[in-house]
Amino acid sequence: MDKVVNTFGRKLLQVCYNTGLSVANCTLGSDTNGKFTFCNSYWTSVNDYLLLSPNNYGIISDFEVLEMNEFSDHMPLFFELNFSTICQKKQILQHALH
Secondary structure: OOOOOOHHHHHHHHHHHHHOOEEOOOOOOOOOOOOOOEEOOOOEEOOOOOEEOHHHHHHEEEEEEOOOOOOOOEOOEEEEEOOHHHHHHHHHHHHHHO
């Protein structure tokens, strides 16, 4: 939803490029539109992110930007980790090695 990339956004993208991380917003869970994560009386933007290695996309079972609350101009990010997939892969690997 946020179409503006400013200096900070370009720096973040460079950090992601240098480290192999990627921005998970808009790519995982129910955040298919890339909802705004900040809103005040002047503007709305996406400036809260979940950064992770593409290797770890499989352990994220849900990601969403929650509704604004009275305590902040930033919307909370919710993500759920599913480690059972990793445990199953480890068990299969251990079985294969024996």
